[in-house]
Amino acid sequence: MTAVRERPVARIRALADFYVQAGKLSAVQQFSYRASNYLFLVGMLAEPVIYLVVWRTIAEAKGGSVGGYTAGSLAAYYILWTLVRNMNLVYAPAGFEWRIASGRMSGRLLLPVHPVHYDLAGFAGAKVVWIVLWLPIAALLTWLFEPALDVGPVQVAVFLVAIWGAFAIRSLFLWALGLVTFWTTRAGALFELYFVVELLLSGRLVPLSLLPGWARAIADHLPFKWTFAFPIDSLVTPQSTARLLGGLGMQALWVAVGAALVAVVWKRAVRRYSGVGA
Template identity: 30%
Template sequence: MSQVGRDMSRGTGPGAALLRAGRVLAAMWRLGLAEAVAYRAAMLVWILTTTFPLVSLALWYSLAADGPIGDYGRADFVAYFVAAFLIRQLTASWVVWDLSAQIASGDLSTLLMRPVHPLLHHLMQNVAALPVRMALALPLGVLVLVLAGGISVEPGLHLLLVPLAVILAWLLGLCVQTCVACLAFWVTSSTSLFEVWLGLYMVLSGYAVPTSLFPAGLVAVVRYLPFHASLGFPVELTIGRLSGPEIAAGFATQVVWLALFGGLARWLWRRGLRAYGAVGA
């Protein structure tokens, strides 16, 4: 038996540590999945409240009856808004509500006593819910495509990059929500601040209207904001509306904003824990 094998059998060494970490993550994922399945009815209600892209589709599809609007025809609007609806399901999370409530109530203390990082607990809960969320949302997206007569998305290498863009968008949203949730260490209603973020997100991310249809001067700004990096970029990448340089710029924008909000979340968490402990929580 190799040295690594002997260390793992004794429960020592880096191999054993990785094995334990894998088991812990798997257990957390199973727990999160069981919770998502148990609350699938509530999740379905949440999904139905995020169908705004499909409402926008009905509007723009009707407006495009007499001809294309900008560079979008009827089929383009169908592809865009169905992709926006599904990618919204894949990139959404609820860390801001759960974590801020735990900080305000003192329940965070219980998580801090566990052998895993509290933020890892929230991350795994959100990851585990993705299969259930997509199982509920995908039939609705397919139904819309059938009613609209289907779409044709040009195949290409860009499709291989879509999972990476979605993962980065999800991580960016997670970091933003963690930043806002950490403000609960100092303020009583951090979730109210997140409502402001959501309002800007709905307008500037491409959630209600493709950002390429904005006035030219505004497009140049909006496409480099975190809102577009969270939704508009992965959607446009999915339906094949971006050139090579635009794809590179989109990924660069995602990485920059992820680094900024990730660093800010880390700083707020550390400062917040000191304030949390100072009051004897």
């Protein structure tokens, strides 16, 4: 009985050790290419800066605020946006087509750990380096746009957990979406539709409070809000501790849904797999 009970614990420990080692390896690799990574992060600044300038102009034209955001809080929103966006960079669904065509997926099937863990651990390790590289960029944006941010320790703690929750949610859902390529290699239109809906209902394009009521109602029932809007608003907008913890609970729920979706679709996808061996 003891051996049977210890087996799941041993598996969890082994998986945790895998994440630590794979994450370290990825972090070292990313740090080795820190110059190119820095250029990549800088190149991503155009999108949030454009959003910031546009909405600050609108806020000032409307007397200083729009949708409950002042010019200063909008600056804080889009500066934090740059970090949350980097945390949400995960393996793209279209990459599954390349894995199948090149035979890489065949090799992944022979490994002792589920392929999704390799992507999660690898990208998680990379995030550590990206966060460090982001700090000087955040300092520059803070100097340029003077954000208004008044936060307490609970908000900071929730934010630090929420950005990793956002990473897990987006990773799992996009991984499940990528498995569609096991049935067809012409899934580009489906991927684009997914990203358009995410762009509109996640808080990436605009803060959700600026959307019509019906759009916010839809966003409340989809995972996208918890990958962009919630982590950012946990620091930018005043919220009760109960609401912040409730948001983390919703993230945990969507992580569970994403994991279940990956597990179910994976079993069916593998049965149909007929890729070329690595």
